[in-house]
Amino acid sequence: xxxxxxxxxxxxxxxxxxxxxxxxxxxxxxxxxxxxxxxxxxxxxxxxxxxxxxxxxxxxxxxxxxxxxxxxxxxxxxxxxxxxxxxxxxxxxxxxxxxxxxxxxxxxxxx
Amino acid sequence: xxxxxxxxxxxxxxxxxxxxxxxxxxxxxxxxxxxxxxxxxxxxxxxxxxxxxxxxxxxxxxxxxxxxxxxxxxxxxxxxxxxxxxxxxxxxxxxxxxxxxxxxxxxxxxxxxxxx
Numbered sequence: 208x209x210x211x212x213x214x215x216x217x218x219x220x221x222x223x224x225x226x227x228x229x230x231x232x233x234x235x236x237x238x239x240x241x242x243x244x245x246x247x248x249x250x251x252x253x254x255x256x257x258x259x260x261x262x263x264x265x266x267x268x269x270x271x272x273x274x275x276x277x278x279x280x281x282x283x284x285x286x287x288x289x290x291x292x293x294x295x296x297x298x299x300x301x302x303x304x305x306x307x308x309x310x311x312x313x314x315x316x317x318x
Numbered sequence: 319x320x321x322x323x324x325x326x327x328x329x330x331x332x333x334x335x336x337x338x339x340x341x342x343x344x345x346x347x348x349x350x351x352x353x354x355x356x357x358x359x360x361x362x363x364x365x366x367x368x369x370x371x372x373x374x375x376x377x378x379x380x381x382x383x384x385x386x387x388x389x390x391x392x393x394x395x396x397x398x399x400x401x402x403x404x405x406x407x408x409x410x411x412x413x414x415x416x417x418x419x420x421x422x423x424x425x426x427x428x429x430x431x432x433x434x
Contacts, residue, residue, distance in 0.1 A: 250322075250409050250425030251361070294361075305351055305374070306423060308361035 211295045216313040219289075225282040227312050229295030232276040238299050240271060241306065242280045244291040251294065251308070254280065285316045320344040322426035324410050330432045336398040339429045341410030342391055350393045351411040351423065352378075352385055361409070367393065400433045407431070 212230040219225040231240065241256040255262055255269045257278075262269045268281040282289055294311040298304055323342040331337055343350050351366040365375035370387040378385065382401070387393045397404055407430050413423040 248428075250411070250428055251423075252425070253422050256422075305363055305366055307363060308353075310360055 211297055211309055213293075213295050213309065213312045215310070216315070218315050218317055219282075219285045221287060221316050221318050222284055225285040225289065225314060225316070227280040227282075227293050227295075227314065228277065229280070230277045231295070231297045234275050234297050235299075238297050240269065240275075240278050241296040241298055242267070242269065243294045243296065243306070243308075244289075245294070245311070246288075246291040254293075285314075287316050287318060290314060290316045320424070322410055322412050322424050324408075324426035324429050326429055327427065328430045328432075330434065331400055333401055333433055334399040335433075336396065337400045337404075337431060337433075339395045339408050339410075339431070341393040341395070341412075341426060343393060343410070343412030344424055345391070347412035347414045347424075349413045350387060351413070352393070352395050353409040353411065353425075354406045355409060355428075356406045364395070364408075397431075400431075402433045405431055405433050 239256050239258050242254040243251040244254055245251045255264055255267050257269045257271055259271055259275055271278045292311040292313050294308050296306050322344055325340045349368050352364040353361050354364055355361045362377055364378045365385040366373050367387050382397055384396045407428040409425050409428045411423045411425040
């Protein structure tokens with residue numbers, strides 16, 4: 208899997224948008240960008256994934272740069288319950304490729 | 319929502335004892351993963367199965383760890399003998415693939431293992 212780089216930690220005020228960056232400069236053409244998060248004491252939870260187009264679902268938006276070397280996960284209106292570690296993972300669609308987690312970004316949403 | 323069920327939730331055991339952790343994947347998911355999480359190492363992949371057959375267990379210490387899927391509804395991870403350094407949270411995840419199309423993983427709540 209291509210390596211990703213994320214900031215160790217970030218703070219966000221409650222109600223504001225949280226923008227979490229991820230660098231993946233060695234991503235190859237058939238690899239997707241996945242985002243998972245892990246709330247304290249729980250298993251990781253899928254958020255969103257994309258290949259090259261921007262994606263949006265009920266949880267978040269994913270913005271991928273045109274050269275695909277970086278992406279940003281956007282939580283439009285962060286709440287205290289969004290406090291978690293957020294993992295950006297690059298992975299191909301091959302059925303034999305598991306998710307490999309890095310250290311992620313610890314997001315603290317502050318009231 | 320469909321869930322991955324892991325038992326036990328917490329386990330405290332003495333060094334040298336056998337530990338068995340169980341996972342019930344989501345019905346219809348054909349791929350099962352075992353991860354271990356510690357503060358120092360983060361989330362590490364131990365092993366995974368496709369259609370009950372082991373695909374990769376290179377992340378597992380072979381001398382003491384074993385992973386099996388006796389049937390499609392049960393995956394087990396055993397440690398024998400357990401050591402204090404095995405203390406961690408062990409997560410099971412299941413996912414489904416159709417050919418090469420990946421449909422995503424769902425993680426269980428984990429088993430917190432403490433070896434004293």
